[in-house]
Amino acid sequence: MSAPMEKVCVPGQRICRHDEKVVSGNGTYTRSGFVYASLAGYLTTKSDKDQVIIEVKTDTELNIVPTVDAVVTTRVTNVNPRFCKCSILSVGGITLKEPFRGLIRKEDVRATEKDKVEMYKCFRPGDIVVARVVSFSSEYRRHNSSFLRKSNFLTI
């Protein structure tokens, strides 16, 4: 439980001077040599070697969206020979409130023998796939699936 005596920050509040010993973490940003809060929440500091990481934490869960390189959990909704559509359920262990649409392309399924991939043998609707986001396309997010139900190959 968060104790009320912890320091509370609101967005735009100046926290401290920004130098080599200070790292601005989640919920903060740096501007003209100072670290400012960008979230409303409690100020926490962690020391890492000789540096101090400054973070602002909220009581509610973080607003998280899929970004490039994030590991996401998806459910397959639609499969066709070239790609399969899926809905992203969680990002890095944090469940999303609303799912995002995603796409696993045929060539992104595994690293070797890319031309021999048969989508119908890899995915079925309803499968849960853990994948890494490769890029933002103009239409969908593309994924490189890194782990598959019933199979034991792992590619990134």
Added chain:
Amino acid sequence: MPTDSRRLTGPEETKSPYAYVKQKKKLQVLTGKRHDGRSPETLRPIFLKADVVSQARGSAYIEQDNTKVMCAVYGPREVGRKEDFSMKGIINCVFKYATFSCRYRRSYQQDSEEKDMSVQLLDALEPAVCMHKFPKAQVDIYVTVLQNDGSALAAAITCASVALANAGVDMYDLVAGCSVRIADNLVLVDPTESEEYKSQDDNPVNHGSVTLGYMPSLYQVSAITSKGEIEFEVIKKAINLCGNTSQTLYPVLQKCLNNSRFSLSLRFSLSLVRYHFCVQF
């Protein structure tokens, strides 16, 4: 003209009761004091509360005497298919007067004035939000004016920025809104609806209104909008006054957000107590 086919509108042969109300001649204050006894530079008392809509990600409610505005923030959620691709996030603003909020009844659908207000609100908020934090996602902001007694846009800006902070959307700073009404050489801060009113046969050199969105801890103006005919010197004075007044709003916003944090943790601890209670018996 688009008609609302989903709702029963009144009979065609109706007359608004306001047709029989005597039109006011002049801005009252020109002849004397402001009707609520304030000095020209004073704001109305503000009540501000965050976390009022349980379904929304973040929300806020502001009351400036009889101006009452509610704001709810949803997302970041996926952008619709029709939006064009951008690596930055998108903010979607919907400003709406409740049908019963004004002197004249508003329609259920957004009219052009409300759409204009939505854009102005968006302009005021966009510079304050870290859009790069939610690529290809959008945040929806819904503002409803429950009662309009002047300065609705300024109240909406303040309310929406608190709601955004309450939703945990990364922001560079909060935005405080402030508006002034200019009549002749008078500059009135936080005008009420009757002070905003300008009659047809009243044409001083300077008349109009200015609304300012201000980021109090960065000392930056996020948006200015003005209406009417105003001389440069007077508008300069008005903008300065708006900025200074917005600065005084900052502690109110801070306190409101701090209180919402506190009540959250309190609620959490209460539920824990209840939980222990259940386990014991």
